Amino acid sequence: MRIAVxxxxxPDLVEEMELTSDGTDLDREYLKFVTNEWDEQALEEALLxxxxxxxxxxxxxxxxxxxxxxxxxxxVAKGADRAVTIAGATGVDTRSRAAAVAAWLKDxxxxxxxxxxxxxxxxxxxxxxxxxxALGLPHVSVVVSVALDGAAAIVRQEFSGGRAADxxxxxxxxxxxxxxxxxxxxxxxxxxxxxxxxTTIDEASVAVDxxxxxxxxxxMYPPEKTTHAEMIDGSPAEVAARIVELLRSxxxxxx
Amino acid sequence: MSGNVLxxxxxxxxxxxxxxxxxxxxxxxxxxxWGGTLEVATFGPTDVSGQLGIADAVVRVDHxxxxxxxADAYEQVLLQLLTERAPRLLLLSNDTVxxxxxxxxxxxxxxxxxxxxxxxxxxxxxxxxxxQILGGKILAEVEIxxxxxxxxxxxxxxxxxxxxxxxTPEIVTAAAxxxxxxxxISLRAIVEPDTSDVDITAADLLVSAGRGxxxxxxxxxxxxxxxxxxxxxxxxxxVIDAGWMPKTRQVGKSGLKVKPKAYLxxxxxxxxxxxxxxxxxxxxxxxxxxxxxxxxxVAHYGTTVDLFDLVPxxxxxxxx
Ligand SMILES: Cc1cc2nc3c(=O)[nH]c(=O)nc-3n(C[C@H](O)[C@H](O)[C@H](O)COP(=O)(O)OP(=O)(O)OC[C@H]3O[C@@H](n4cnc5c(N)ncnc54)[C@H](O)[C@@H]3O)c2cc1C
Numbered sequence: 001m002r003i004a005v006x007x008x009x010x011p012d013l014v015e016e017m018e019l020t021s022d023g024t025d026l027d028r029e030y031l032k033f034v035t036n037e038w039d040e041q042a043l044e045e046a047l048l049x050x051x052x053x054x055x056x057x058x059x060x061x062x063x064x065x066x067x068x069x070x071x072x073x074x075x076v077a078k079g080a081d082r083a084v085t086i087a088g089a090t091g092v093d094t095r096s097r098a099a100a101v102a103a104w105l106k107d108x109x110x111x112x113x114x115x116x117x118x119x120x121x122x123x124x125x126x127x128x129x130x131x132x133x134a135l136g137l138p139h140v141s142v143v144v145s146v147a148l149d150g151a152a153a154i155v156r157q158e159f160s161g162g163r164a165a166d167x168x169x170x171x172x173x174x175x176x177x178x179x180x181x182x183x184x185x186x187x188x189x190x191x192x193x194x195x196x197x198x199t200t201i202d203e204a205s206v207a208v209d210x211x212x213x214x215x216x217x218x219x220m221y222p223p224e225k226t227t228h229a230e231m232i233d234g235s236p237a238e239v240a241a242r243i244v245e246l247l248r249s250x251x252x253x254x255x
Numbered sequence: 256m257s258g259n260v261l262x263x264x265x266x267x268x269x270x271x272x273x274x275x276x277x278x279x280x281x282x283x284x285x286x287x288x289w290g291g292t293l294e295v296a297t298f299g300p301t302d303v304s305g306q307l308g309i310a311d312a313v314v315r316v317d318h319x320x321x322x323x324x325x326a327d328a329y330e331q332v333l334l335q336l337l338t339e340r341a342p343r344l345l346l347l348s349n350d351t352v353x354x355x356x357x358x359x360x361x362x363x364x365x366x367x368x369x370x371x372x373x374x375x376x377x378x379x380x381x382x383x384x385x386x387q388i389l390g391g392k393i394l395a396e397v398e399i400x401x402x403x404x405x406x407x408x409x410x411x412x413x414x415x416x417x418x419x420x421x422x423t424p425e426i427v428t429a430a431a432x433x434x435x436x437x438x439x440i441s442l443r444a445i446v447e448p449d450t451s452d453v454d455i456t457a458a459d460l461l462v463s464a465g466r467g468x469x470x471x472x473x474x475x476x477x478x479x480x481x482x483x484x485x486x487x488x489x490x491x492x493x494v495i496d497a498g499w500m501p502k503t504r505q506v507g508k509s510g511l512k513v514k515p516k517a518y519l520x521x522x523x524x525x526x527x528x529x530x531x532x533x534x535x536x537x538x539x540x541x542x543x544x545x546x547x548x549x550x551x552x553v554a555h556y557g558t559t560v561d562l563f564d565l566v567p568x569x570x571x572x573x574x575x
Binding site for chain 2: 013026129163170176
């Protein structure tokens, strides 16, 4: 059983988002990057399957992603067996990434491909579905648990309102993970450092056709603040008093 | 180039979903602007065409593999319909179905997709979509220049009344593709939502906690406020995923939609998936130390005071 986990470096949403001067893209030079939080969930689910059923877990990143080596070393420190970067696709867009990963997977097949259900910057759609279609494999998104059962996976897919479906999915398959069955494990910094000394990240390169994007960003902008909240200033006690007054005026506080 | 718009109808228990009506209303507007038709696809044994009077045509496909939703079967059928009916634009809701199918069909139908759409208009021949990305911190206005487009639309973006109509659409029954006889995904069981806990959708007042609370132990601080106000505690998804609170308390796209008289949020950033579940609350008061947090764009009142200073102060104010 081989499980490939596809990781993406995405802008840290805690930071302010800087735009390029023409306003059509993020200015990535000054942004801080982190691993997509849902990809971290996908990695954890893969490691849980390795723990329970035995599997080779391969962590895969795009060579051009900022700080991706760090994410891959961390994945190995948590228990991935190897790490690979794929060169050849430069975009942050889902379609070119999916084409590159699909090309790599054709030569390096996996029984299960896991990735996050979405990424914060995947404007042109989500990777798991794109990969499934590109590889002609069954795929399921918004997955909240995975179990292996011979040549199939038993997968729980979540819908809105707390409804879910348990599915049999024939392997090989691609799954978009919403959340792992337990919180992602932690790799101590010392362990990550050790891994950096002892592990080599494989470097793969693929050729993908430069497909026409078919979409053109006219502009990016922060949401207009026309409907912005009225900000309550003052000390915690003053702010608290105002909030309680707002609730009292609607009879939502007893007494 | 056709000016037709195709919408996938989602239904549960024989009722067409609100999200579908939103898409139909917008689809009607675009098809009319292009002089095209609005078509709606509905799969499975239940005939909901009577609820789809806004459309010009209802395309029905049935097969045992369509008795309940699976990505595999729906994708095959939709791809066949897209190829046969060649619309300019496919509209899907950005829910589980849209996350499953949108980008897969973009690849297999060779179309261009814009995800997380919250506004959509036409500029001449070209659809122009506004997408909400980066957790709601950035909007992207995007032209679909390709001849075939797919938009996956965030729930609550368009008025649903515009999607209801009393016309009599042409009913087209299409054959199911052969691939459905050997499904690669099959349903084992439907898991119904847990209803044993308090119903947060019935509360007048909700105190809601986000990842900013930091840990299960610190949740206690916010719980005290909820107790003091006699309100149930609800939460954003990461709080639930971390196991600090049960799923029954989750507000948002994959949780519950709430509409209390007041919604007090602490340490919630206001990602689109969260806003989908609470933006219709009558009064929203948000506490977040990041003045740029998107929650402040839907809140009526806001504060950047640290929640660990503010929450005890509110408890004291109520007690006093
Ligand atoms: C398919 C899908 C479905 C989803 N469904 C849902 C859903 O139903 N509901 C949902 O909520 N999410 C949902 N999400 C997740 C969503 O995208 C966000 O990740 C989530 O809403 C973020 O939760 P949060 O605001 O609590 O955390 P964060 O975005 O991490 O925000 C924490 C906030 O706390 C603030 N903060 C930190 N410390 C303090 C302090 N001391 N005082 C005050 N403020 C502080 C920070 O400034 C930050 O803004 C879904 C995602 C996907 C992909």
